Amino acid sequence: MINYRTYEAEDFLFDESFRQWTAEGSPQAAVFWNRWLAQNPDRADVVRQARELVRALDDHYRDDASDDRLTHELTKLMNKAVEHRDAESEAPVLPLNRRSWWRWAAAASVLLVGISTWLYLNRVPKPAPDPYEYLTKTVPIPLQEKVNTGPKAINILLSDGSVVTLNPNSRLSYPNHFDATTRTVYLSGEAFFDVMKNPAKPFLIYANKTVTKVLGTSFLVRAYRGEKDVTVMVKTGRVSVYSQKDYELAQQSGLRRVEGVVLTPNQQMTYTLEDNKLVKALVEKPAALIANRPSREQVFEDAPVAKVFSSIERTYGIKLLFDEEALAACLVNVTFNEENLLERLDVICQIIGASYEMLDGQIVITSKGCH
Structure with a gap:
């Protein structure tokens, strides 16, 4: 069985079922890859890049692609071709109507794309994408969004019974129904979360390069775009906070343990975006935890x-x-x-x-x- 979580974009080019899904629209392959994406939403961007490469190759070599011509051109670009992965995959494999030069074309394209990207990045400064916009656009499942443009907090009831108090100038994206394994939402701004307990389905909040993970508790997350820090303050229960990079690396490598910060009531975490550091401390003003939150008594x-x-x-x-x-x-x-x-x-x-x-x-x- 191939561990697709370890694949980079170019690795997917040599998987026949992946090419069938992208270039040929195979229904059988689509069932496998759509299910795999739903189970691995953090790999959506890598898959998107790989699909763009597959489409570019298919368009570029569709008409004039004699083996002699391609071999001649490709050997100028590289000394070694990327070896095809021989491991068996659980993905459905159907007969391909592609010539033997396809893999050579893919390897050369990866090299050309890499060189072109390097030249472009070193010539034109590229602004960093907004984490919230990037994640909500690349996640492979439909999301609905609530935006609070008013002066007061608004409450949002999620499908699992959790309640999110969304503060002004904030946005929350979430699915209509959570999947069987996790409950994941995306925040830009500030919100108080009152999460229903469910040990079998962790609740994840992606907010400005951080991931907050809970099983059931209440806490505040502040992650406004343009601010230098992300803050998580705990009201009840236990909360784990990670940098998004560390959390996703652990998920991709299959590690069960990832470095983060565990918070308990009256504790807070501050993540400094500039230094990529998680700093744990006591809450100085507990009343700030329930700012704009209605009285629950x-x-x-x-x-x-x-x-x-x-x-x-x-x-x-x-x-x-x-x-x-x-x-x-x-x-x-x-x-x-x-x-x-x-x-x-x-x-x-x-x-x-x-x-x-x-x-x-x-x-x-x-x-x-x-x-």
Whole structure:
């Protein structure tokens, strides 16, 4: 089995199923590579580069490509051709309608592209891409984006029940539904995360060259474009923070351990972009952790459930849909403090004999009422 995670762009050129997927649109190959990309989103940029090379080669050599001519031209450019990988791949392999010169053409193209790129980079300064824009455009799965251009924080309910409080001048991109192994979102700006516990599916936040990894906790991430530092401050639970480069290198090499910083309540991490350093410290002003975050303490005594639901809506900024007439006789006695949104709903629904489900960023509550 070939470990495609170790491949660079030029390595993919010699994989027949990869070329079939890119140059020929093979449905069989597409099934394998689309599934592989979904499982390895951090390799999307390398795959994109490889596909561009394959298309360029296919277009360039499609018409005038006699073996004698190609051999003559290519031997001028290189002394040795890149050897074809003979290891067996689990990817589907179909018959190719490509001549034997294809691999020679690919090797020469890699050399030419490398030389051209070096000359261009040394002649024209290229601005560094914005990490948020780059990641959200290259990730191989569809994302939706919330942008907060207003003066107040807004709350976002994710498909797993986690709530993100997005502060002004901030952007968050996330999938409609998380995949089977991870929960990954992308942040530009500042947000408070109240993450539902799920040890089987880590929650990852990519923010300005850092990766924050949690299983279930609450914390603040500040990563505005143009600022020199990224800050992570923990309210509850444990949070691990890594530089994006170190985290992705560990993922690519299959290492289980990667150097990072583990934070606990009242601790913070500052990542200095200029020095690429993670610095751990105590939080000087714990109140800053909940800046622009609504108070989560709620006390209800013989309160109509409609009033309770309205209070939760204001606290979390999440719309609750329910039949107010059917629930008119339901009264609730309960006190909440550190419970998250879904834990509060679990308690209330147990009291009044109701159930709920999350649909399109809203919560629908179903009940036969109280008698």
